[in-house]
Amino acid sequence: MSAISAGTEKTVGSQKTEKPEGAKKSLVIETNEVSFAYDGKKDVLKKISMQIFAQEVTAFIGPSGCGKSTLLRNFNRMNDLIPTAKITNGHISILGSDIFDPMVDVIELRKKVGMVFQKYNPFPKSIYENVAYGLRIAGENRKSVIDQAVEESLQLSGLWEEVKDRLDASGMGLSGGQQQRLCIARTIAVRPEIILMDEPCSALDPISTAKVEDLITQLKEKFTIVIVTHNMQQATRVSDRTAFFYLGSLIEMDDTTKLFTNPTQKETEDYISGRFG
Amino acid sequence: MATTTGNDTSKVPNAFKRKGIRVFGLGKAEFIKYFFGGNASLAIVVLILICVFLMIEAAGFLPGNRRGLEDYRKSGQEFVDFIRDEINQHTATTTKLSIAYYAEVNETSRHEDQLVGAFIQVRNAVQNDSGKVYEGLEQVIDRVDELKDDLEEAREEAAEAAEAASANAPADPNAVAANSPAAPESDEIKELERKIAAAEASVKEERKHYLTVAEALLKEESTWDLEQAGLHLGEEEKGKISEAVLFYLPDTEGDHPYISELKKISSDKKKVAAEEHADFKAVVDEFRAAVQPMRDFVSPLKDKAEENRALATSFLTAGARREALLASAKRVEDEAKKQDILAQAEEVNIKEPPYDKLTEIFYASIPQYHELSPAFLAASEAAMAKVPEKVSTDSARENLGMAKSEFKDLKKIGKKNDKRVDNWRHDRPVSMIGAFFSFLTGKDWVTNSSWHDSYGLLPLFTGSLLISLIALIVAIPFAVGAAVYVNQVAPFKEQSFIKPTIEFIEAIPSIVLGFFGILVLGTALRELSQVPYLSWVPGFPMSERLNILTAGLLLAFMAVPTIFTLAEDALNNVPATFTENSLALGASKIQTVFRVVVPTAVSGIMAAVLLGFGRVIGETMVVLLVAGNKIQIPDFSKGIGVVTEPAHTMTGIIAQELGEVSQGTIHWQALFMVGMVLFAISLIINFSAQQVLRRFQKI
Secondary structure (H helix, E strand, O other): HHHHHHHHOOOOOOOOOOOOOOOOOEEEEEEEEEEEEEEOOEEEEEEEEEEEEEEEEEEEOOOOOOOHHHHHHHHHHHHHOOOOOOEEEEEEEEOEEEEEOOOOOOOHHHHEEEOOOOOOOOOEEHHHHHHHHHHOOOOOHHHHHHHHHHHHHHHHHHOOOHHHOOOOOOOOOOOOHHHHHHHHHHHOOOOEEEEEEEEOOOOOHHHHHHHHHHHHHHHOOOOOEEEEEEOHHHHHHOOOEEEEEOOOOOEEEHHHHHHHHHOHHHHHHHHHOOOOO | OOOOOOOOOOOOOOOOOOOOOEEOOOHHHHHHHHHHHHHHHHHHHHHHHHHHHHHHHHHHHHHHHHHHHHHHOOOOOOOOHHHHHHHHHHHHHHHHHHHHHHHHHHHOOOHHHHHHHHHHHHHHHHHHOOOHHHHHHHHHHHHHHHHHHHHHHHHHHHHHHHHHHHHHOOOOOHHHHHHOOHHHHHHHHHHHHHHHHHHHHHHHHHHHHHHHHHHHHHHHHHHHOHHHHHOOOOOHHHHHHHHHHHHHOOOOOOOHHHHHHHHHHHHHHHHHHHHHHHHHHHHHHHHHOOOHHHHHHHHHHHHHHHHHHHHHHHHHHHHHHHHHHHHHHOOOOOEEEEEEEEHHHHHHHOOOHHHHHOOHHHHHHHHHHHHHHHHHHHHHHHHHHHHOOOOOOOHHHHHHHHHHHHHHHHHHHHHHHHHHHHOOOOHHHHHHHHHHHHOOOOEEEEEEOOOOOOEHHHHHHHHHHHHHOOOOOOOHHHHHHHHHHHHOOOOOOHHHHHHHHHHHHHHOOOHHHHHHHHHHHHHHHHHHHHHHHOOOOOOOOOOOOOHHHHHHHHHHHHHHHHHHHHHHHHHHHOOHHHHHHHHOOOOOOOOOOOOHHHHHHHHHHHHHHHHHHHHHHOOOHHHHHHHHOOOOOOOOOHHHHHOOOOOOHHHHHHHHHHHOOOOOHHHHHHHHHHHHHHHHHHHHHHHHHHHHHHHHHHH
């Protein structure tokens, strides 16, 4: 808990944005032989070990039910909502701390590790209040601070120009793509280190998808992004590294270009060439 | 069949032809459709029928009420009531003054009176708790008395017989010896004496028995449970009271010295206090006397008005009576009788009474009123001014305060009457709207009165509203809190226990709840209210066991399942993704519940509350049993304490009176009007709940 809440200074922006094979990037998420079971018995993740680096977009691909979303939801412990679910083996460390340590405050973890869900879902509040929500629950009451954070977040998410005249309007009155970008703005307003995206574009039309993908590319300058996607083109478009999952195991993880052009594993090749999945 | 599709196809049967039997061109599917459609529309038809039925039954009310109000005016009763208002208000003031005075006088002897009260309470407790022992003692003592009476009688008879015998003796000395009547009679006497001795022995036995039981009881703590009287007795007083209690047996005559001493001290002290407060008494008497001229003035007017009203009422029914006589005359065959009935019919006065003439007396009395009333008010004011400012008891202070405010109202009425009396016209018509408003805003619901029946909704409406409000105020936190807990916090096991349990409450028959309300809740609340250190609570101690508060609390219990179920549904309808999103942003569970889930469900919760309101305002059985059924606007001068007053409700009055009034009378129609008001309230509540929910569904 201590490391998560205080130990990490913002390294955002100070990092160089070079190609992954260049200078060594700092390690943000590391999983070590992680197994996980929803019912506490039958593992749906099998001994997964991987490393995710800062200022990169990491894509998780794989057929339905392969465990990619499950792993993603473990990074901010959303699986805690299911009473019987638990890690059966290994550990996950984020920013250098073991997040399943009993001393970890889940709330502090989630402030550092934000999440954007498949179904865009603004609260039934105004646009402004949606973005301000994370700050307000963290106890921020100063209007100037919130005003500034709301504007910054909306600008970062590319929504500012579209909604600046109607911040008091309901967030639910926006179009689907706008709502998803509002959810992203809501997430980045809390200033997390990592943003987890669980199929963020699957409910959007192609134009909105393009906008969100642009946004992801811009955001990686400031945040570490992990994105789960079914869409392999999307993975190639937005991600720096890609991890391929199959039946609960991590089959292969490599630079996106390398993985898609020259996979080392047969399953990967079969999947990306469209033979199954 | 299709004939125009082509040369070849016209010969071939249509491949897509409908199959199955058709009746009136309708197939099975259509019949099923119409069957269900018919069921659905039946509900609507019944609803419309109810509306129409209510309206038809209530239709005559407005003209009837207008007629009644007009008669009330024409007969001069309205005029008389102006003045009677003044007198009644004066009486109310006098009562308060009088209570204050007696509070002062009784204060000095309070200790003694309390001791006597405590003694009586303890004695009754002992006698009741001794079981049948005290009763048995009573019975044997009665038996002894009876036997003694018998003995007395027997002796008298014997004496008479002896006398008769001695009178006869000189004439026939032998007869005495031959008959010797004294001998068998003395046997009877002996027998009686023996019985008496036996009975007296058993009295002794029973008395001893009772005394042992009583002594044992007196040692028990519960016998001395005098908390309610606010008394704490010392050991010495306890001893004396115990002694006195044991002294009283069914055949005891006179008081125990301790009690008679207490009584004497009390009455002496009262005498002294009365002398001390003689001035106060004089003031009260003076105040009371001030109204006498007004009473004398109004009395003949009242008689005249009553007479006029009787004429008006008889005129109202004259036509019908005459018709009835004529009709019966037709059926009678005997010519003489027929003529007789026809003559009677002729005699029926169908002419409108000459109201102008009948009301002259009222107009004529106006100058006198203007003379009397100011004098009366001035005299009252003068007496009021002399009321002592400083009083020693709380009760007196309180009642004096109330007397002052009552007197203020009296002055207001006086001022109002000054104009009202002049402007009064017996023949001013009452409009339909006026008749309607006199129903909606009327402060009295008086029926079967010898003076004037009035049908005012206000006391019933206030009662219903107050009870419902209390029920809601109590039920909302419980129901919504439980819904939030069950839906958001409780583990599955608790959920599956709490939900059916709360929902079961709805299945309890309301009459059973009513029993519970009377026997348990009413008594418990009242006893609670009498705990001395709770007396600061407004309205405590409660004078009535059945009141608005008791009814409200019971109805709250009944409203909880309604509100709970609907509120829980509303919370359930909040998408789980809201919770997930909020949690992912670093919110705690509590923050998520109160900042996202409840605000999202708020309109659904509001609709739940509205429907809960509809549930309680329409509830009948519980309020009829528990609300106290006093048709009066509760006394709001008590502030919040008003909730400890008894009240009647709109639903209650219909249930209570509808069975007893004859169909078609104005009273009957008035009850249907009340029903219509209830109906309208329910409609409005349901409509608004739907509106609120519609907002909810947009989310």
